[in-house]
Amino acid sequence: MFKVLVSDPISDLGIQQLMDAADVQVEKKTGLGEDELAAIIGEYDALLVRSQTRVTEKIMEAGSKLKVVGRAGVGVDNIDLEAATKRGIIVINAPDGNTITTCEHTFAMMMALARHIPQAYAKTIGGVWDRKSFLGVELRNKTLGVLGMGRIGSEVAKRAKAFGMNILAFDPFLTQERAEKMEVKLASVDDIVRNADFMTVHTPLTPDTRHMISRPQFEVMKKGMRIVNCARGGIIDELALVEAIDEGIVAGAAFDVFESEPPQKDHPFLSHPKIIVTPHLGASTVEAQENVAIDVSEEVLHILRNEPFKNAVNMPPVAASVMSRLQPYFAIGEKLGSFAAQSANQAVNEIHVDYAGDLSDVDTLPLTRYIVKGVLAHHLGDENVNIVNGMHLAKSRDINVVVTQASKSKGFTNLLTVTLKTQNDEETLVAGTLLNGYGERIVQINKFPVDVAPEGHQILISHHDKPGMIGSVGTLLGQNDVNIASMQVGRKIIGGEAIMILTVDKAVQKDVLTQLTTLPGLNSAIEITL
Numbered sequence: 466m467f468k469v470l471v472s473d474p475i476s477d478l479g480i481q482q483l484m485d486a487a488d489v490q491v492e493k494k495t496g497l498g499e500d501e502l503a504a505i506i507g508e509y510d511a512l513l514v515r516s517q518t519r520v521t522e523k524i525m526e527a528g529s530k531l532k533v534v535g536r537a538g539v540g541v542d543n544i545d546l547e548a549a550t551k552r553g554i555i556v557i558n559a560p561d562g563n564t565i566t567t568c569e570h571t572f573a574m575m576m577a578l579a580r581h582i583p584q585a586y587a588k589t590i591g592g593v594w595d596r597k598s599f600l601g602v603e604l605r606n607k608t609l610g611v612l613g614m615g616r617i618g619s620e621v622a623k624r625a626k627a628f629g630m631n632i633l634a635f636d637p638f639l640t641q642e643r644a645e646k647m648e649v650k651l652a653s654v655d656d657i658v659r660n661a662d663f664m665t666v667h668t669p670l671t672p673d674t675r676h677m678i679s680r681p682q683f684e685v686m687k688k689g690m691r692i693v694n695c696a697r698g699g700i701i702d703e704l705a706l707v708e709a710i711d712e713g714i715v716a717g718a719a720f721d722v723f724e725s726e727p728p729q730k731d732h733p734f735l736s737h738p739k740i741i742v743t744p745h746l747g748a749s750t751v752e753a754q755e756n757v758a759i760d761v762s763e764e765v766l767h768i769l770r771n772e773p774f775k776n777a778v779n780m781p782p783v784a785a786s787v788m789s790r791l792q793p794y795f796a797i798g799e800k801l802g803s804f805a806a807q808s809a810n811q812a813v814n815e816i817h818v819d820y821a822g823d824l825s826d827v828d829t830l831p832l833t834r835y836i837v838k839g840v841l842a843h844h845l846g847d848e849n850v851n852i853v854n855g856m857h858l859a860k861s862r863d864i865n866v867v868v869t870q871a872s873k874s875k876g877f878t879n880l881l882t883v884t885l886k887t888q889n890d891e892e893t894l895v896a897g898t899l900l901n902g903y904g905e906r907i908v909q910i911n912k913f914p915v916d917v918a919p920e921g922h923q924i925l926i927s928h929h930d931k932p933g934m935i936g937s938v939g940t941l942l943g944q945n946d947v948n949i950a951s952m953q954v955g956r957k958i959i960g961g962e963a964i965m966i967l968t969v970d971k972a973v974q975k976d977v978l979t980q981l982t983t984l985p986g987l988n989s990a991i992e993i994t995l
């Protein structure tokens with residue numbers, strides 16, 4: 466039974482599939498401090514959060530069973546990604562579910578700013594009928610500068626066009642071609658600052674974007690600018706903004722987010738007549754909360770059940786087209802890695818993976834992660850390695866991961882060859898393929914061609930090719946109550962070196978392997994479990 470802790474308010478409807486899953490127990494405990502969370506996290510396999518819970522290194526350290534942190538939303542700045550990656554904790558988010566909702570909130574803020582709605586509301590309900598103080602401006606024919614043209618920024622630009630606005634857009638990844646397609650004008654930050662009437666930011670908070678609008682930008686800013694921030698506090702320098710408003714450069718600002726949340730009671734935004742604020746409500750609609758919770762619950766289930774999942778924040782994204790080509794190979798890739806590590810059973814210096822045939826023209830990194838996981842898990846334990854931290858663990862142990870593509874596929878439609886180089890410059894090679902209609906097959910072990918299904922308990926025997934070997938191995942295993950399900954023999958030349966690979970029904974005792982090595986002509990016997 467997997468235990469999932471929900472530590473922020475997350476939509477019940479959205480997490481219904483987790484609550485309904487027979488193998489999952491969901492517990493909700495919101496409002497916990499770091500120490501309180503660290504004290505209980507050890508019991509849980511998954512943690513679901515929004516932006517309130519700070520998932521710090523201390524919490525991950527205490528989360529000995531933690532496999533995944535699911536963020537029901539976009540921003541993961543409340544999660545220590547480096548600490549998660551180091552420990553193999555997968556961090557996933559729900560990047561699409563709240564895009565429209567946040568875009569609509571941006572518009573609500575822009576309209577409220579243009580028409581002084583919060584200020585007018587406050588006065589009206591206070592009994593003052595003031596029709597003079599709140600002269601607004603239209604959006605029509607105004608220029609809107611959009612900084613960050615990702616999911617939300619693009620939707621904002623689309624809607625702003627419907628309001629008759631002209632759009633200046635800046636994003637390091639926005640090409641001229643895409644800008645034209647979206648009917649926006651590609652601009653620099655400086656162009657926007659100097660020419661826009663309204664400006665809205667939709668970037669993440671990074672070292673690059675922190676205070677990207679600060680004193681130098683305010684100094685050259687078009688007079689009367691109105692600024693909206695529904696992205697992250699800190700993109701716009703808060704103190705410099707207040708100064709710019711007081712100096713008459715900026716006409717007003719609408720902020721949903723703060724450099725520190727919640728803001729201190731004496732934060733200058735909270736009492737400024739030209740600044741309107743909401744308490745980080747950008748994603749707070751019924752629809753968005755349901756969407757993000759559904760998305761994140763689905764992925765958490767996949768991860769807990771060891772099923773392939775789409776994207777993790779602490780791994781590079783994989784295009785759906787690449788994923789659909791690679792996914793069928795994940796299981797055999799991991800098994801080949803594990804088989805190679807178990808048969809080498811020595812410290813590994815290099816993991817060399819060669820992809821051929823169908824796998825020669827696709828970005829195979831996600832598949833390599835499974836192979837590396839398979840190799841390392843034999844030495845480090847299944848619970849300590851996964852596809853998120855495998856590459857990191859290999860690097861930290863000075864294990865080179867070398868990938869080649871497009872070598873000969875030896876007649877197979879697809880061929881994965883894993884070669885482990887070990888300390889004494891020895892090599893262990895295992896190659897496998899997915900055979901149409903027959904599934905996974907190991908087709909080569911070291912220099913010997915074989916045809917073996919990689920599953921269950923196997924015994925890999927190295928021996929001299931001579932009459933009676935199969936019989937003596939079979940007899941000895943029979944005497945020890947080990948039932949053989951299948952057997953394959955591989956050799957290069959008659960009477961030379963050979964290998965035997967047996968699939969047996971249960972784990973083999975160590976002393977049975979020792980007895981096998983006493984048989985005349987038998988060099989080694991290794992048990993391999995897949």
Ligand SMILES: NC(=O)c1ccc[n+]([C@@H]2O[C@H](COP(=O)([O-])OP(=O)(O)OC[C@H]3O[C@@H](n4cnc5c(N)ncnc54)[C@H](O)[C@@H]3O)[C@@H](O)[C@H]2O)c1
Pocket residue numbers: 539540541560563564567612613614615616617618635636637638667668669670671673674695696697721722745746747748749
């Ligand atoms: N207020 C809320 O409740 C709320 C809700 C959802 C998202 N957000 C925040 O909104 C922001 C945008 O979300 P999104 O889903 O559109 O993300 P996104 O990843 O789709 O888009 C972000 C864009 O910013 C661009 N960018 C990065 N650095 C930049 C720079 N220096 N200058 C200009 N552009 C830069 C990226 O290229 C990308 O296109 C994030 O910070 C997210 O956390 C806030």
Ligand SMILES: O=C(O)[C@H](O)COP(=O)(O)O
Pocket residue numbers: 515516517537538539540541563745746747748749
């Ligand atoms: O990054 C996000 O998704 C937003 O900031 C929403 O945060 P929330 O889930 O805490 O509302």
